[in-house]
Amino acid sequence: MTTYIALLRAVNVGGTGKLPMSELRAMCESIGFTNVRTYIASGNVVFESKLSEGSVKAKLERCLETYAGKRVGVLIRTGAEMVAILEANPFKSAAPDRTVAIFLDTPPPADTLTTASGRKTEEIAFGTREIYVHYKDGIGRSKLKIAAAKEGTARNINTVATLAEWATA
Template sequence: MTRWAAFLRGVNVGGHGKLPMKDLRARMDEAGFSDVATYIQSGNVVFDRAGEPASVEKKLSILIEDHFGLRPPMRLMTLAALIDAEAQNPYPNPAELKHVHLWFLASAPATPDLEALQALKIPGEVFVLQTDIFYLHAPEGIGQSKLADKVERHLGVSGTARNLRTVRAMLELAGRKS
């Protein structure tokens, strides 16, 4: 049995992509996912399930589509991979956890345009791309960042972002401390 973390993109945002986490947990339990837990309403789920990543992701995607009429993009990773992503974070002790964001990318970018992202930085911002995770420290807040909205375009790959507070909360929810 593998412990998984799923990050769903675009659910419960601005009245769109409505996916009640309580209902999702119940449906997942019924479908054989075990020890299911969610963090806030933005599509952060941890659970246990045997199987290969593609199979587990497909089962969860079909479940969400069948029961909720949605097919949100998702980044599924093992708990071990999430622990590693947090451990590799080059900005582990920011003044505020919400100022560090991790983009969990669908794959490693083949031809990322990091120079374009460099040109968009505001003073104090720093970022690092490590394989399929993009780390951004935006000490003025993500809302002030000019590059946050352009990360995927300039990396050439889709993904979903979570702040460090959420990542650490997911690790705790999964039963592992970071």
């Protein structure tokens, strides 16, 4: 049995994509995932499954599309990957609520930095399938746009830490 973390895109953010976490838990259980727990209302769910990462992603995306009537992007990581993402954070001395990991399905493209716009004081680094961003002046003030992040989803390091802890408990 593998512990997975599913990170949903654009759920309960800015009044869009409303999805009660109780519904998300029920969906995950209905498709055979076990030990299902959700964390905060932004679409974070930890569970166990015997399925591969690709199968978990496909099943959950189909279920969410049926529920929402539109595609809901899902990024999947194993518990071990989430721990490694937290440990690899290149901005460990920065405030965890001003640092995010942007989760992607694939490694960041080579042109990620050259195609980013609006960059001021933000620091950017790459992980395996993540882009780390430290927003020195705060996320709310930033005008940073990273084209490679369009199909990804960001979580601050506090959330990453909690999900890593839950996945290894």
